[in-house]
Amino acid sequence: QVQLMESGGGLVQAGGSLRLSCVVSGGAFSRTAMGWFRQGPGKDREFVAAISWSGDRIYYADSVKGRFTISRDNAKNTVYLQMNSLRPEDTAVYCCAARGSLSAPSYKPDDYYTWGQGTQVTVSS
Secondary structure (H helix, E strand, O other): OOEEEEEOOEEEEOOOOEEEEEEEEOOOOOOOOEEEEEEOOOOOOEEEEEEOOOOOOEEEOOOOOOOEEEEEEHHHOEEEEEEOOOOHHHOEEEEEEEOOOOOOOOOOHHHOOEEOOOEEEEEEO
16 A cells, blocks of 8 residues: 655745655555645645646646645655745645546545645744
């Protein structure tokens, strides 16, 4: 079974940057699309970004477009989320997710079948 582990969260001032990593463990990195989602305090889970297996198709939420960059290094079994120009409203638990056997990205949480435990990102004003 594919297992995902996020890291890189922390406390940062508004305007700062963080890079999150999601490492696949428990087996070989499968040909799966990957996504990042987040859930802030008192808020519903929302889509952040997604990337296809080959990296040729990428989706971003409007709220992060131009500030966040999703990328992947399949040789290292890792997906990244570079977050720049962070805002207090970006404060949330960030989770990565895998689509399983599907290589196409999606912005729908129900299209993902394996989830990481999440990493906390806190942005102070």
